[in-house]
Amino acid sequence: MLKFLLRRLMIAIPTLLLIATLAFGLLHATPGGPFDTGKRMPAAIQRSIEAKYHLNEPLWRQYLRYLGDLLHGDLGPSFQYRNTSVNELIRVGLPVDIEIGSLALGVAVLFGGSLGMMAAIRRNTAWDTVAMFLAALGVSVPVFVVAPLLILVFAVQLNWLPSGDWRSGEFRYLVLPVIALCLPYVAYIARMTRGSALEVLSSSYIRTAWAKGLPQRSVILRHALRPVLMPLVSFLGPAFAGVLTGSIIVESVFGLPGIGRYFLTGAVNRDYTLVVGITVLYGALIIAFNLLADLCYAWIDPRVRLDS
Amino acid sequence: MSAFRLFGLGLFGSAGLAACGGGTPAASGVQPVSVGTALAAEQTITRGLQDAPRTLDPSLATDTVGQDVIDDLFEGLTTIGPDGGLAPGVASSWETSADGKTWTFHLRPEARWSNGDPVTAADFVYAWHRQVDPKTGSEYAQALAPIVGAMDIATGHAPVENLGVSAPDAHTLRVSLIAPTPYLLALVADSYLQPLHHATIEKFGDDWSRPEHMVSNGPFVLKEFIIGDRITLDKNPRYWGAAGVRPARVIYYPLDSVIQISRYLAGDIEISDVFQTDQFQWLKSHLGDQVHTGPYLGIQQLVFNMIDGPFAHNPKLREALSMAVDRRILANKVRLGVQEPAFSILPPLAGYHQPVPAWANWNDAQRHAEARRLYAAAGYSAQNPLRVQLLYSTDPQNRDLYDAVAAMWRTTLGADVQPYNEEFRVYLQDAALHKAVLMQNFWIGDFPDPFTFLQLFQSGFAQNFGGLSDRRFDALLAAAANEPDNERRYRLFEQAETRLNDEADAVPLLYYTSRHLIKPYLKGWHLNLLDRMPSRYLYVLEHQGN
Numbered sequence: 100m101l102k103f104l105l106r107r108l109m110i111a112i113p114t115l116l117l118i119a120t121l122a123f124g125l126l127h128a129t130p131g132g133p134f135d136t137g138k139r140m141p142a143a144i145q146r147s148i149e150a151k152y153h154l155n156e157p158l159w160r161q162y163l164r165y166l167g168d169l170l171h172g173d174l175g176p177s178f179q180y181r182n183t184s185v186n187e188l189i190r191v192g193l194p195v196d197i198e199i200g201s202l203a204l205g206v207a208v209l210f211g212g213s214l215g216m217m218a219a220i221r222r223n224t225a226w227d228t229v230a231m232f233l234a235a236l237g238v239s240v241p242v243f244v245v246a247p248l249l250i251l252v253f254a255v256q257l258n259w260l261p262s263g264d265w266r267s268g269e270f271r272y273l274v275l276p277v278i279a280l281c282l283p284y285v286a287y288i289a290r291m292t293r294g295s296a297l298e299v300l301s302s303s304y305i306r307t308a309w310a311k312g313l314p315q316r317s318v319i320l321r322h323a324l325r326p327v328l329m330p331l332v333s334f335l336g337p338a339f340a341g342v343l344t345g346s347i348i349v350e351s352v353f354g355l356p357g358i359g360r361y362f363l364t365g366a367v368n369r370d371y372t373l374v375v376g377i378t379v380l381y382g383a384l385i386i387a388f389n390l391l392a393d394l395c396y397a398w399i400d401p402r403v404r405l406d407s
Numbered sequence: 408m409s410a411f412r413l414f415g416l417g418l419f420g421s422a423g424l425a426a427c428g429g430g431t432p433a434a435s436g437v438q439p440v441s442v443g444t445a446l447a448a449e450q451t452i453t454r455g456l457q458d459a460p461r462t463l464d465p466s467l468a469t470d471t472v473g474q475d476v477i478d479d480l481f482e483g484l485t486t487i488g489p490d491g492g493l494a495p496g497v498a499s500s501w502e503t504s505a506d507g508k509t510w511t512f513h514l515r516p517e518a519r520w521s522n523g524d525p526v527t528a529a530d531f532v533y534a535w536h537r538q539v540d541p542k543t544g545s546e547y548a549q550a551l552a553p554i555v556g557a558m559d560i561a562t563g564h565a566p567v568e569n570l571g572v573s574a575p576d577a578h579t580l581r582v583s584l585i586a587p588t589p590y591l592l593a594l595v596a597d598s599y600l601q602p603l604h605h606a607t608i609e610k611f612g613d614d615w616s617r618p619e620h621m622v623s624n625g626p627f628v629l630k631e632f633i634i635g636d637r638i639t640l641d642k643n644p645r646y647w648g649a650a651g652v653r654p655a656r657v658i659y660y661p662l663d664s665v666i667q668i669s670r671y672l673a674g675d676i677e678i679s680d681v682f683q684t685d686q687f688q689w690l691k692s693h694l695g696d697q698v699h700t701g702p703y704l705g706i707q708q709l710v711f712n713m714i715d716g717p718f719a720h721n722p723k724l725r726e727a728l729s730m731a732v733d734r735r736i737l738a739n740k741v742r743l744g745v746q747e748p749a750f751s752i753l754p755p756l757a758g759y760h761q762p763v764p765a766w767a768n769w770n771d772a773q774r775h776a777e778a779r780r781l782y783a784a785a786g787y788s789a790q791n792p793l794r795v796q797l798l799y800s801t802d803p804q805n806r807d808l809y810d811a812v813a814a815m816w817r818t819t820l821g822a823d824v825q826p827y828n829e830e831f832r833v834y835l836q837d838a839a840l841h842k843a844v845l846m847q848n849f850w851i852g853d854f855p856d857p858f859t860f861l862q863l864f865q866s867g868f869a870q871n872f873g874g875l876s877d878r879r880f881d882a883l884l885a886a887a888a889n890e891p892d893n894e895r896r897y898r899l900f901e902q903a904e905t906r907l908n909d910e911a912d913a914v915p916l917l918y919y920t921s922r923h924l925i926k927p928y929l930k931g932w933h934l935n936l937l938d939r940m941p942s943r944y945l946y947v948l949e950h951q952g953n
Contacts, residue, residue, distance in 0.1 A: 129832075129833075130832065130833045130836050130837075131830075131831075131832025131833050131835060131836045132832070134546060135832050135835045135836055135839075136469060136546065136835075137835075137849070137851075138469070138547070138870065139835070139839060139869035139870040140546055140547065140548075140549060140869060141549055141558070141561075141562070141869055142869070143561070143562035143563070144541075144545075144546075144548050144549065144561050144562060147541040147544070147561075147562070147563055148544045148545075148546060151541075151542075151544040152544075179461055180459070180461055180462060180634060181461055181462040181464065181467045181544075182462050182464055182467065182613040182614070182616060183462070183634070188634065191633065191634070192635065247669060250669045250673065251669065251672075254669070254673040254675070255669060255672040255673045258673070258674075261673070261675055262669055262670050262672075262673035262675045263660075263662070263666070263669075263670055263675065264636070264637065264660065264675065265633075265636050350635070351663060351666065352666055352669075354635075354636065354637075354660055354661070354662045354666065354670070355635065355636070356633050356634065356635030356636035357635065360635050361635070364458075367830075367831070367832075368832075369832055
């Protein structure tokens with residue numbers, strides 16, 4: 100177990116370094132700099148600002164400086180939001196993403212899982228058809244359509260819920276963003292659970308359980324559920340990272356102060372440090388959640404041996 | 408104050424709500440609002456901002472969205488008055504020397520910082536020093552260019568003490584200018600020239616502009632600033648004019664202009680700071696008189712590369728192209744009547760006679776015929792058409808505009824002009840390097856004065872994208888710069904602009920407009936040329952519904 104963890108960690112470090120290098124290189128290779136704005140400033144002034152941010156140094160030195168700071172956990176100052184550090188932007192924004200992300204995923208597992216399970220148990224009935232139709236709809240309707248529609252119906256027409264804003268995560272403000280964010284995942288998880296459940300339900304040990312005359316509850320919950328969840332676990336790791344990174348549109352439409360929006364505006368504004376910082380963070384999250392998924396996998400399925 | 412906001416972040420926002428803006432039946436039921444005449448009990452005002460301000464440090468802020476908030480937090484020597492024009496701010500009176508180069512401002516003794524300290528002339532001296540100090544890293548140090556020594560200091564060639572500003576006593580500020588600068592009164596209302604609280608900045612350094620530290624002298628104080636979420640301001644009881652400030656709280660929400668519409672419809676914001684022109688008809692039909700547009704001091708124009716390429720040294724060709732553009736069609740069809748056609752570079756400005764070329768009033772047939780004649784005289788024909796590319800910055804609205812312009816050139820002249828776009832920052836870089844022969848050069852004036860527009864064509868100016876270097880034009884600008892009499896100064900600017908028109912150095916297309924949605928129960932606002940709407944004059948009437 101420990102060996103496994105160490106090995107994964109050893110791979111994680113060069114991976115993150117590679118991510119940082121690529122992001123840094125690509126961004127600096129893009130024409131235009133953070134201080135090229137709609138009103139051009141005299142060259143001498145531009146040079147003095149660039150000197151303040153070390154942008155006048157050769158690229159390799161800027162790179163080494165960045166890596167040095169990165170090792171100390173310092174992601175540098177933001178170019179776009181002056182007098183604000185990238186660390187601070189992340190410290191304020193990440194909890195927002197984690198909150199709506201985990202809520203959305205929790206809701207998705209609960210609803211998607213039940214929907215898929217139900218569809219599998221009542222296979223080829225109207226229940227199954229309706230559930231799978233909804234799932235197909237959820238997968239195919241993009242969030243940038245769903246989110247404004249939710250606002251239009253629930254905020255503008257019915258006036259039940261606010262059309263956006265965060266207010267440190269008050270429940271009323273969470274409902275619509277969480278729904279918008281979780282819908283595709285509900286759908287995806289429902290389809291996955293159904294597929295996995297069908298396979299498990301037709302296996303011989305389940306048939307044995309039925310043959311022993313066990314009640315349905317016991318067959319499903321005690322015997323079938325755990326193996327059904329197996330593919331879900333390996334999906335949830337990357338999905339959580341995906342929810343965090345994929346919330347850009349939800350954040351913009353609902354005006355949430357998460358970091359997804361910075362990712363976009365940072366690239367548009369050539370905010371080098373902000374984009375590289377968030378990229379590295381996202382990379383670290385994906386690595387961490389994959390690792391977590393593997394650990395959970397081993398924990399749920401005794402047949403998995405991590406050290407081998 | 409960058410033109411950036413106008414090409415800002417329409418990215419997926421427009422894709423999002425535009426779909427709904429197209430007229431889903433659900434959206435048509437905008438609830439009616441009934442408005443009373445008495446003041447509402449709660450005077451909280453919610454405003455949309457199309458982007459989060461980069462900072463609320465007045466020396467560093469460069470964006471229009473920051474300007475709106477800073478106008479509420481700080482007050483300069485002059486300020487925006489209730490009618491949208493200039494009004495005395497911290498300075499209650501001022502006088503100029505006979506040559507117009509020395510100004511003396513008398514500060515009102517009752518002006519206070521939000522911590523109770525008096526606002527003194529030294530606070531202005533400190534702020535202006537900080538603005539031009541290269542160590543501050545201000546992106547707009549050249550805003551102070553008219554002041555003696557400013558550019559030498561900003562470029563690192565002189566110490567900050569050389570700046571032509573002094574405080575003979577606590578309530579007198581003396582400013583020395585390189586040349587008479589009649590627009591100084593407008594300039595000192597800008598965020599860059601607002602006073603700063605020295606002790607706070609010394610104590611907290613770059614962190615001074617955070618809500619927990621900021622000391623300001625305007626009608627409001629900063630309560631919270633969450634970059635992606637909102638900015639909350641509370642009324643500043645120590646503001647000298649606090650008695651006239653009605654809002655107890657102002658909340659700004661940074662949101663894409665398309666998202667602002669849904670927030671507005673839901674009643675969660677009461678003023679939007681802009682909407683896209685292509686949404687105008689839908690908004691007008693659903694919100695009627697809540698949709699407000701007004702002239703805004705900005706020009707959308709094309710400039711020619713004057714260094715090389717087919718347009719350099721070919722005024723006939725340039726004029727043919729300019730003449731062949733049907734600006735009224737651009738304004739009325741492409742921009743749905745939201746924007747005004749531009750036949751000269753300067754937007755309408757009080758006291759300034761726009762030198763409009765004679766052909767602006769010809770009928771289409773006459774104008775097209777003359778354009779074709781000039782095109783032929785420049786050596787082009789159906790067999791030998793002009794083939795060039797037109798550079799603009801990526802934006803669906805820009806694309807509509809230039810596709811229309813290119814089509815006009817194709818039908819009227821037979822010219823083959825291919826618009827191509829580049830992402831905003833790439834475009835800026837390429838345009839500054841004169842990499843295109845024909846390119847957009849949008850400009851928003853910083854203050855209502857001809858100079859801010861005409862400098863775009865001055866030799867060596869950083870945003871002279873066409874690279875024009877016209878000795879006669881430069882001489883006229885220099886003469887205007889040294890002219891203390893504003894009447895005569897304006898006449899010189901008119902001559903300078905006439906020179907640009909005669910040489911057809913640019914193709915003015917459309918003037919900008921400010922575009923707002925404002926709830927019917929919100930009063931006290933005045934649209935103005937600079938599109939600045941201070942919150943202090945706003946108030947909420949009793950109302951039912953939103």
